[in-house]
């Protein structure tokens with residue numbers, strides 16, 4: 683038998699496994715179910731995986747945290763900038 687590498691339409695039926703779900707901290711679709719870890723922000727790790735050059739995560743996570751911080755108290759932490 684000759685094995686043929688298939689990437690197109692015929693193999694799409696195998697794509698039925700969920701690897702990532704929506705993360706509850708950053709809101710991105712990057713929380714790995716098997717690893718139980720978010721690829722974008724590192725949840726459930728306490729430290730947020732956010733670098734300056736990764737503007738997408740950084741801005742989104744910070745924006746959300748800013749919102750939460752603002753709701754909790756109106757004091758702004760200047761060290762972390764959140």
Ligand SMILES: [Zn+2]
Nearest residue numbers: 705708720723
């Ligand atoms: Zn996340």
